[in-house]
Amino acid sequence: MGELSYQVRLDSFQGPLDLLLHLIKVEELDIYDIPIAKITDQYLNYIKFMRSLDLQVAGEFLVMAATLLRIKAEMLLPRPLGDDLEEPDPRQELTEMLIEYKRFKELAEQLRGMEGERFRFYPRGEVAYPPGDDSPQEINSFLLWRACREALDNAPKATPHTISLDKVTIREKMDLLLRSLEGGREIRLTELLRQDPRRIALVLIFVAILELAKRRQVILRQEAPFDEILICPLPG
Amino acid sequence: MRDEELRQAIEALLFVATSPLSPQKLSDLMGGIKPGQIQRIVEGLNLSYQNEGRSFRIQEIAGDYQFFTLPHFSPWVEKLLAERKRRLSPQALETLAIIAYRGPINRPRIEAIRGVNADGVLKTLLERGLIRIKGRGNSVGRPLLYGTSKSFLQYFGLKRLSDLPRWKELSNNGQPKAEQVPLSDGHSFQEGS
Numbered sequence: 148m149g150e151l152s153y154q155v156r157l158d159s160f161q162g163p164l165d166l167l168l169h170l171i172k173v174e175e176l177d178i179y180d181i182p183i184a185k186i187t188d189q190y191l192n193y194i195k196f197m198r199s200l201d202l203q204v205a206g207e208f209l210v211m212a213a214t215l216l217r218i219k220a221e222m223l224l225p226r227p228l229g230d231d232l233e234e235p236d237p238r239q240e241l242t243e244m245l246i247e248y249k250r251f252k253e254l255a256e257q258l259r260g261m262e263g264e265r266f267r268f269y270p271r272g273e274v275a276y277p278p279g280d281d282s283p284q285e286i287n288s289f290l291l292w293r294a295c296r297e298a299l300d301n302a303p304k305a306t307p308h309t310i311s312l313d314k315v316t317i318r319e320k321m322d323l324l325l326r327s328l329e330g331g332r333e334i335r336l337t338e339l340l341r342q343d344p345r346r347i348a349l350v351l352i353f354v355a356i357l358e359l360a361k362r363r364q365v366i367l368r369q370e371a372p373f374d375e376i377l378i379c380p381l382p383g
Numbered sequence: 384m385r386d387e388e389l390r391q392a393i394e395a396l397l398f399v400a401t402s403p404l405s406p407q408k409l410s411d412l413m414g415g416i417k418p419g420q421i422q423r424i425v426e427g428l429n430l431s432y433q434n435e436g437r438s439f440r441i442q443e444i445a446g447d448y449q450f451f452t453l454p455h456f457s458p459w460v461e462k463l464l465a466e467r468k469r470r471l472s473p474q475a476l477e478t479l480a481i482i483a484y485r486g487p488i489n490r491p492r493i494e495a496i497r498g499v500n501a502d503g504v505l506k507t508l509l510e511r512g513l514i515r516i517k518g519r520g521n522s523v524g525r526p527l528l529y530g531t532s533k534s535f536l537q538y539f540g541l542k543r544l545s546d547l548p549r550w551k552e553l554s555n556n557g558q559p560k561a562e563q564v565p566l567s568d569g570h571s572f573q574e575g576s
């Protein structure tokens with residue numbers, strides 16, 4: 148089969164087992180004697196194809212890819228002759244999973260038929276079955292577009308949020324600090340911070356203090372660890 | 384009460400009822416007649432509807448009785464109700480099949496059979512009332528066990544769970560499989576239960 152034929156059912160695989168069953172069916176393989184190398188190649192091709200379309204490949208598909216490769220490797224290992232005939236086939240577990248899944252898939256199809264038949268009986272007194280379904284089947288691009296429009300129309304209109312710019316500069320804070328220190332006074336850091344509680348002001352005061360200390364225009368003192376920090380003018 | 388009057392009274396009750404009526408409820412309302420007798424009366428009523436060419440029948444679904452229109456008239460009824468019934472998704476049906484034939488069953492087992500995560504689909508089925516939590520299992524972590532509900536029987540028009548299609552032999556691309564596989568672990572699906 149060509150790569151393009153994958154496209155037909157691209158979105159309808161229920162999982163890795165479903166995909167494998169599909170490959171087994173279209174390639175007319177024997178589920179009880181799966182040619183593991185062939186199916187692994189097909190499977191990996193499909194994953195590659197999905198990725199080439201930028202589709203997100205669910206983790207479960209990748210786990211199955213790893214499982215297939217492991218089985219393929221085990222099949223390649225030379226099997227001891229003679230008394231080890233009892234050793235299970237590496238494909239056994241996978242085959243059992245596929246058979247079990249296939250059975251439920253067939254039962255699901257029977258339920259689908261019953262659902263359709265039942266839909267044609269209308270009960271007295273009951274208008275409808277409970278709504279709510281995760282089925283995407285009834286959606287087309289127009290409905291999607293309309294839903295999107297409605298959502299946008301109903302969305303609260305964006306109200307402009309104004310942010311006032313706090314015009315504070317480091318220069319300003321440095322000047323203020325130096326003026327406060329005139330006359331040889333000491334200032335406590337906490338006291339200084341209380342004067343202007345805006346967040347930007349607090350940051351700038353810190354930066355201003357550090358800048359002044361670096362320029363050796365103030366001295367920072369602390370009587371003891373964790374004690375109040377004092378900002379002192381330079382002596383002299 | 385004369386037989387004819389009894390027949391008419393049951394018809395009247397079912398005609399007025401806006402939800403399915405259980406044989407027990409009908410029995411209570413009719414002064415304690417036997418459920419078996421109710422079943423015979425309903426069969427009689429349906430026979431007369433058939434003979435008179437009526438467009439409806441009384442059906443027994445999930446053990447309860449209710450009037451239903453016949454499928455032939457669904458195109459018109461559908462227009463009247465202006466609703467299209469939405470089918471269950473493939474993953475919902477697969478999960479339901481597993482729960483119906485293997486339940487009560489826990490989520491890890493369902494996921495092992497389907498090979499994919501079942502979180503979302505179980506939530507949807509619970510919301511739709513098609514499955515119920517039946518308790519907790521004895522395996523590690525005591526996981527929740529899921530089983531089908533009465534709504535499940537109503538949705539698929541079944542009298543009881545054992546009316547589900549028989550577990551068919553699996554065909555392998557046309558080749559019949561050698562041995563018959565057992566129906567279930569024997570939890571919920573038993574013939575004639």
